[in-house]
Amino acid sequence: MFKKILIANRGEIAIRIIRACNEMGIKTVAVYSNADKNSLHVKFADEAICIGEGPAVESYLNIPRIIAAGEITNADAIHPGYGFLAENAKFSKICKENGFTFIGPDAEIIDLMGDKVNARNAAKDAGVPIIPGSNTLSSSKELLKIANKIGYPVMLKAVAGGGGKGMRIVKNESEAEKGFNIIQNEAGMAFDNSEIYVEKFVENGRHIEVQILSDKFGNHLHLGERECSIQRSNQKLIEESPSLFVDDVLREELTHKSLELAKKVNYVGAGTVEFLVDSQKNFYFIEMNTRIQVEHTVTEMVCMIDLVKEQIRTYAGLKLPMKQEDISMNGHAIECRINAEDPFNDFIPSPKKIESLNFAGGIGVRIDSFIYAGYQIPTNYDSMLGKLVVHSSSREKALIRMKRSLQETFIEGPKTTLPLLEMIFENKDFNNGNFDINFLGKFLKNIKEKDNESS
């Protein structure tokens, strides 16, 4: 097992990893930027090394400085968390070359899954259904030809895309050429790769993903699904496990296909296969994330398995300690993301000082956060302040517990997503599980319209 792990991240996920290490008897090294001197991960780790100025390119994205911090502290592994360098193939390779175990897949797998066209083809080879579409497009003429075949509307996507950027819906032939040029430029600027491809646009789909855990001995397990349909512009806000929409037949298919893909690419560690599921329960591969995800917590709550610990163990070369039949999913878990954003003003970030706060507690409540009273939220990073997770024996009871927990929670200082979350948990359609990926967009539009009427 590793003796010391450097955590190349910040915020709640850095603390999440430190907690796992503490329980495993592994020493931890935090790295931090000048903007994060008062951040909690710095205080929680056994050692902390300042690596640069606030902007991420000078600190959390700066590979030489992170490697140097690992060298001077004698760490033997590096955990990238999520975001920043978590899915950077070059970082995975450089860690290895400098004698560190990268707690994430080899560069080849990250590259394969990071290139959306390659990932589509890998999924297809493994027998996973993909959305009808193309390989890399050479011209707008080719786009027209393929779009006519699969039918409008279609979605143009960047091959190197991710995080909701470099995507555009094309409704008809007349929009095709313009859309092609715009997305090609956008992709070039955002990802330094102007290659694009096209897929049929699936309307009214639900975002369902499967958690995978694999070791170096070819054992692959699934830990059920997560429902992440409550999102806006591809930013998730509420996640739950299991999904009310997924019946036993669909679950069997989704998890089976996900394991086929993991086997096909010889996956190691914790990974997630994302699907879009239409109202007829046809499902399509979206992408595979080769890291621990923000919403891993809901899976942990229903499976009672510490995913970060298992992820660390598998990269230390240990066998998974359980078999598929040992894993049982109990009850229902829901996660809410608390972000420092104004939900009623286009989600403008609100990086203020936390004047006071109270987090919910009690049975079945879990808080993964890094804020405290007096903490000044830096302007340089993601706006997520923490995650409120509840677990109970059924979805109905988990919904009640979440409402109770949201009432107990307050954060004074910044604007947060808390009031919006409270409203969503009062919504009948949401409570009945009657929603898809367009739910939040429509919900926000309704609020705005009601606001305008009353004023």
Added chain:
Amino acid sequence: MWKDKIKEIIYMLENSDINEIEVRFWFKKIKVTKKPPVLNVDPEQLSSKNLNISDLVKKESKDLDDKPEDLPKENLIKIKSPMPGTFYSAPDPESSPFVNIGDNVNAGDTICIVEAMKIMNEIQAEESGIVEEILVENSSPVEFDQVLFKLKTSN
């Protein structure tokens, strides 16, 4: 909360024969010394609050988040590490150090090396002056922004 805590520490210190107390309280470090603190030799202390009893009594309401003024004197400049890495005072183990205390250095002179990822990064003096203090021992790890040298400049 803070005032009470500090008063309590001062009281403890005054009624003991020890010279300084450092406590951690809510992730902040408070250090109280009977005599004025010596110039920092430990980088840890740079971020901690060096409080002096006489100062405290006079202006207890002073903002505690203020950086300690550890350079009260004239014309001292700090040379900081531009990256995390290992500090070397000499070009190789056999050679003598680039600079010693009391040496004159010119702007642009190499004064040490910070090694990161097997690359030897030469660090130059930004200004001319006399080496007043060397704060880091040879071949010890340094952080980004850690003070390595203090130079006394002529202007």
